[in-house]
Amino acid sequence: GAVVSQHPSRVICKSGTSVKIECRSLDFQATTMFWYRQFPKQSLMLMATSNEGSKATYEQGVEKDKFLINHASLTLSTLTVTSAHPEDSSFYICSARDGSPLHFGNGTRLTVT
Amino acid sequence: QQQVKQSPQSLIVQKGGIPIINCAYENTAFDYFPWYQQFPGKGPALLIAIRPDVSEKKEGRFTISFNKSAKQFSLHIMDSQPGDSATYFCAALGGSYIPTFGRGTSLIVHP
Numbered sequence: 001g002a003v004v005s006q007h008p009s010r011v012i013c014k015s016g017t018s019v020k021i022e023c024r025s026l027d028f029q030a031t032t033m034f035w036y037r038q039f040p041k042q043s044l045m046l047m048a049t050s051n052e053g054s055k056a057t058y059e060q061g062v063e064k065d066k067f068l069i070n071h072a073s074l075t076l077s078t079l080t081v082t083s084a085h086p087e088d089s090s091f092y093i094c095s096a097r098d099g100s101p102l103h104f105g106n107g108t109r110l111t112v113t
Numbered sequence: 114q115q116q117v118k119q120s121p122q123s124l125i126v127q128k129g130g131i132p133i134i135n136c137a138y139e140n141t142a143f144d145y146f147p148w149y150q151q152f153p154g155k156g157p158a159l160l161i162a163i164r165p166d167v168s169e170k171k172e173g174r175f176t177i178s179f180n181k182s183a184k185q186f187s188l189h190i191m192d193s194q195p196g197d198s199a200t201y202f203c204a205a206l207g208g209s210y211i212p213t214f215g216r217g218t219s220l221i222v223h224p
Contacts, residue, residue, distance in 0.1 A: 006156070034212065043202065043216045044157070093156045095212075100145040102204065102212050104156035 002028050002098040006105025013084055014113055021079045021108045023094030029074035030096035035067075038091045038107075047092075050077045084112040117205050119215025126193055127223050134218045135187045136203035143207035148177065148188045151200045151217075160201075161188070193222045 003026040013019050023033055031052050036044040048069050049057045056069035066088075068080040077096075081088055093107040118137045126132045138146075145164055149157035163170045163177040163186065170177045174191040190197055203215040 004156075041219070044214050046211065049211060091154075095156075097212075100206060101147065101159055101162065102206060103159060104149070106156040107154070109154065 002026075002096075002101065002103045004094065004096050004103045004105045006094050006108055008108060009106060010109045010111075012111045012113060015085055016083055018080055018082045019084055019110060021081075021092055021094070021110075023077045023079070023096070023105050025075045025096045025098070025103075028096075028098040030077075030098065031074060033071060033077040033094055033096045034102075035069060035077075035079050036093045036095065038093060044093065047079075081110065084110070086112045088112050117203060117213045117215045119203050119218060121218060122216065123219040123221075125221045125223065128194060130193050130222070132190050132193055132197075132220055132222070133187055134201055134203070134220075135185065136205075136215050137183075137185045138205045138213070139184065140205070140207070140210065140213075141184070142210060143205040143213075145206040146177070146179065146186050147204050147206070148175070149202045149204065151202065157202055190220075193220075195222050195224050198222050 005024045007022045033050040035047045046059050047062045050069045050071040052071045058064045071077040089112045095102050095104045124132050147162035148160045150160045151157040161172045161175045163179050165181045176189040179186045198221050201218045206212045
C-alpha cells in the first residue's frame with residue numbers, strides 16, 4: 001500500500017528556534033498534501049492544504065508566517081514552525097492523497113521548551 | 114468545512130463483542146468514505162473504505178455498512194480483541210472538497 005514517511009518522529013527545541021518537519025510520499029506522487037495538528041484525545045485539526053508548485057492554503061486562524069509550508073516536488077512537502085513557542089508543542093501529522101485514499105505519516109511530536 | 118458527525122465519542126466492550134461506530138455526512142458530493150485507526154503516538158492508518166455504489170464492504174473482521182439515502186455509514190468490528198483498542202476516525206472525501214473527518218471514537222476492548 002501507499003506509504004507516507006514523516007520525519008522526524010520526535011523533536012525537542014528551545015523557544016525562538018525553528019523546526020522543519022518533512023513529509024514524503026514514498027511510492028506515489030502527491031499533488032496535494034495536508035498538514036494537521038492534533039491535541040491529546042482530540043480529532044485532527046486541518047492546518048493547511050499544500051499543493052505542489054503553488055502556495056499553501058491555510059485554514060482560518062492558522063498563521064501562515066509562523067507555519068511555513070513548502071511543496072517543492074510531487075513527493076515532498078515540508079512544514080517549518082518558525083520562532084517556536086511552548087504553545088506550539090503538539091502532534092503534527094501530514095497526509096497525502098493517492099487518488100481517493102488519503103494516507104497519513106506517523107506524526108511528529110514537537111516539544112518546545 | 115463540511116461536517117461529518119461521528120458517534121459515540123467513546124465505547125467500551127468486552128473481548129468478542131461487536132462495537133459499532135456511526136457517522137453521518139451532509140454533502141452528497143462526497144464519494145469515498147474511509148475509516149482510520151489510530152494508536153497513541155502514531156498517525157492514523159487506513160483501515161477500510163467504501164464508495165456509495167455498494168451498501169456493505171468486509172475486510173477481515175471489519176465491516177462498513179453504507180446507507181446512501183440516509184447519508185450514514187458505520188464501522189462494525191467483529192470478534193473484537195484488546196489489540197483493537199484505539200481511536201477510530203471516519204472521513205468523507207470527494208472531488209475538490211477537503212477531506213472531512215469525524216471527531217473520533219475511543220474504543221476500549223477489555224480482555
